[in-house]
Amino acid sequence: MMGCGKSAHGRQLARELNMMFRDLDQLIADQYNMPVSQIFSERGEAFFRAAERDMLNDLLGLPPAVIALGGGALQDEAQARFIRENSILCFIDAPFDSILERVQRNTRRPMLLDENGKLKSEEEIRKILTELDQKRRPLYESAHVHFVPPVNKRVQLSAKKLISEIDAFLQRTNH
Numbered sequence: 001m002m003g004c005g006k007s008a009h010g011r012q013l014a015r016e017l018n019m020m021f022r023d024l025d026q027l028i029a030d031q032y033n034m035p036v037s038q039i040f041s042e043r044g045e046a047f048f049r050a051a052e053r054d055m056l057n058d059l060l061g062l063p064p065a066v067i068a069l070g071g072g073a074l075q076d077e078a079q080a081r082f083i084r085e086n087s088i089l090c091f092i093d094a095p096f097d098s099i100l101e102r103v104q105r106n107t108r109r110p111m112l113l114d115e116n117g118k119l120k121s122e123e124e125i126r127k128i129l130t131e132l133d134q135k136r137r138p139l140y141e142s143a144h145v146h147f148v149p150p151v152n153k154r155v156q157l158s159a160k161k162l163i164s165e166i167d168a169f170l171q172r173t174n175h
Contacts, residue, residue, distance in 0.1 A: 001133060001140070002071040002109055003102040004094040005149060005158075010068035012159035020065040024073065027055055036070075037110040037117075053079050060086045071132070074139040084142065088166060091143035095151065096133070100126060145169050 007023050014021035025036050028051050032039055039048050052073055059067055060082070067087070074080040083089055103109060103125060111128055114120050120128070145165050149158045 003099040004092045006068040008155045010066045012155045014066040016159050022065050023068045025070045037108050040110040089143040090145040091140040093148045
């Protein structure tokens with residue numbers, strides 16, 4: 001889900017694990033030399049999802065890294081299966097109000113902008129987030145690790161807790 005803390009947790013997790021961090025949306029923006037919002041508006045969601053799939057396939061062929069997926073990266077079932085089979089997938093299940101607060105501070109999220117490129121009202125954003133959550137939650141819940149970040153904790157502490165949950169998953173599955 002957008003605004004759940006994927007990038008912040010991902011960066012810190014990568015630091016803690018001494019791994020590379022990759023933000024899928026940022027890599028796509030860099031590849032096309034334009035922000036994700038512009039890719040969506042000029043080329044459409046289908047184009048973006050194809051670029052996302054191609055970039056992810058490339059990343060999963062490289063040495064292990066922490067990858068922050070875009071909120072819609074699991075919408076394609078084949079891609080979601082590929083991710084689950086080739087990585088440890090973590091669902092960061094942040095509280096709804098925290099997500100709402102975060103996304104209202106970021107004016108670059110294409111789904112939350114009106115036709116003039118301005119941030120939609122809080123009521124409209126709340127409705128969009130609720131609909132996205134209802135649509136995507138079953139996909140997110142297919143993750144190997146379901147992580148609820150501690151409220152009001154620094155991301156460093158939260159990432160350490162996430163590492164513990166990943167370790168527990170690895171022990172349960174004998175990896």
